[in-house]
Amino acid sequence: MASPILPGLGLGSGLDTTAIVKALVDADKAAKQNQITRQTTINTSQISAVGSLKSVLANFQTAIKNLGDTKNTQFLGFTATSADPKVLTAVASNTAVNGTYSIKVTNLATSSKVATAAFAGGATSPIPAGTLNITQNGVSSPVTIPAGATLQSVRDAINTQQGANGFSANIVTDQFGSRLVMGSTTTGAGSDITLSGIAGLEITAGQKMDTPPTGASAGAIGEFAMDASFSVDGLALTSKSNTVDKAISGLTLNLVAGGNATTTVTVGPNNDGLKKSIQTFVDAYNQVVTSVNALTKPTLDDDGKPTVAAALTGDPLARGILASIREPLATTGAGDKLTVLSQLGITTNQKTGALDFDSTKFTTAMGTQQLGGEVQKLFLGDPAATGAASKGLLDRMNDAITPYTVTGKDGILDARSTNLAKAKTNLSNQQVALDRRVETLTAVLTKKYNDMDTLVGKLKATASNITSMFEAISAQQRNS
Numbered sequence: 001m002a003s004p005i006l007p008g009l010g011l012g013s014g015l016d017t018t019a020i021v022k023a024l025v026d027a028d029k030a031a032k033q034n035q036i037t038r039q040t041t042i043n044t045s046q047i048s049a050v051g052s053l054k055s056v057l058a059n060f061q062t063a064i065k066n067l068g069d070t071k072n073t074q075f076l077g078f079t080a081t082s083a084d085p086k087v088l089t090a091v092a093s094n095t096a097v098n099g100t101y102s103i104k105v106t107n108l109a110t111s112s113k114v115a116t117a118a119f120a121g122g123a124t125s126p127i128p129a130g131t132l133n134i135t136q137n138g139v140s141s142p143v144t145i146p147a148g149a150t151l152q153s154v155r156d157a158i159n160t161q162q163g164a165n166g167f168s169a170n171i172v173t174d175q176f177g178s179r180l181v182m183g184s185t186t187t188g189a190g191s192d193i194t195l196s197g198i199a200g201l202e203i204t205a206g207q208k209m210d211t212p213p214t215g216a217s218a219g220a221i222g223e224f225a226m227d228a229s230f231s232v233d234g235l236a237l238t239s240k241s242n243t244v245d246k247a248i249s250g251l252t253l254n255l256v257a258g259g260n261a262t263t264t265v266t267v268g269p270n271n272d273g274l275k276k277s278i279q280t281f282v283d284a285y286n287q288v289v290t291s292v293n294a295l296t297k298p299t300l301d302d303d304g305k306p307t308v309a310a311a312l313t314g315d316p317l318a319r320g321i322l323a324s325i326r327e328p329l330a331t332t333g334a335g336d337k338l339t340v341l342s343q344l345g346i347t348t349n350q351k352t353g354a355l356d357f358d359s360t361k362f363t364t365a366m367g368t369q370q371l372g373g374e375v376q377k378l379f380l381g382d383p384a385a386t387g388a389a390s391k392g393l394l395d396r397m398n399d400a401i402t403p404y405t406v407t408g409k410d411g412i413l414d415a416r417s418t419n420l421a422k423a424k425t426n427l428s429n430q431q432v433a434l435d436r437r438v439e440t441l442t443a444v445l446t447k448k449y450n451d452m453d454t455l456v457g458k459l460k461a462t463a464s465n466i467t468s469m470f471e472a473i474s475a476q477q478r479n480s
Helices: 017-067 151-165 271-296 316-330 359-368 372-380 393-405 412-479
Strands: 078-082 088-092 099-107 111-115 130-136 139-145 167-174 177-187 194-196 228-232 235-239 251-255 261-269 346-348 355-357
Touching (some): 017 271, 017 393, 017 412, 088 261, 099 251, 130 177, 151 167, 151 177, 251 261, 271 316, 271 355, 316 393, 316 412
Antiparallel strands (some): 078 261, 088 251, 099 228, 111 177, 130 139
């Protein structure tokens, strides 16, 4: 009797040919598929890890840049506080000394502002071609005026050709017509603007606008440019600029308001500011160390042993980054009394590699050793020194990580990312090739087993016919 035909079984043989083909294909595929899957997992985790390193190093470099800003330095040994910032503000350098100063600002330094005679035709009034000479402090700055110019195009030419030198021009229209109005960022007595070379735009030295002005009036608007006038502890001083850096040794005064306004400036140690800046550096450094440790530290397996590798476990890239940022920490600074970080309470944790900042030791050092004036040298370097001594910790640290953060083929991390991207593409191509092989092998084996099943079915049918013939012969013999 023929075997029953079950779903999924060969019609002729009764065997599950689909399962047999799948088992054979899976066995052929398994080794290569496991290899691709394993390498893809590693590749994906390493791409993510390199991306994390790029991000954390970029953050570290930004922190270094902000801390090293020479225009807004974060490592001043002294701080200057104005009792009334609406009168003036002050910044102390590392050469300042403790003290209090009474300052009265009589008037601020002002710049020159002049206006030409009025042009009845307005901003489109024609202006002759030529060279307009703007003279200030004895220096002439030429502006080329082409043929067909108008008052408006002269304004634009001044702003384009001399804007970088602090000059600006605009057009003001009153009841008499439009006037070219010129201003300058340069302040102080003697910095008045004169104009010559173009008819109708002339303004001579010592010329003021009439009061009230007429259409022909031209010259300085209001008063001529003047110096700032102020006193320090009763000593009368003047300055061409409202930023005064030579009146009091170690202090830069920024005059804000005149009119005999008074205030008091107090200079003292900047311990809190220095502590905050150092803590910012330590935190940024430790973020790098923590991230690298997380990407390299193995995790526990089911048996509780640290054998599950992290994305960069044993990778020389991670070790190279840590070695690079640790080296600048050991370099001696350019100061006389302050040369190493440990004097400020900054030490390296031997277990984690991160930095520990002992604020108590820092406060003690600031009070007993008076190191405030040298902290800036340690972190920012000494411009007066030569060679390596001219660079501070921040510059050395930036130099150490730049090879990793620079973009393009010369950047270590970018080059690593490029190689990982190529490996990812290669693995993807391998997977496509394997899938094609599996598809082909499945089709070949399916055809072979289908042919076998058909042959077995035919043999079974033949056997069944022969059996039936013998049974018929036997029945005839029994009936005869």
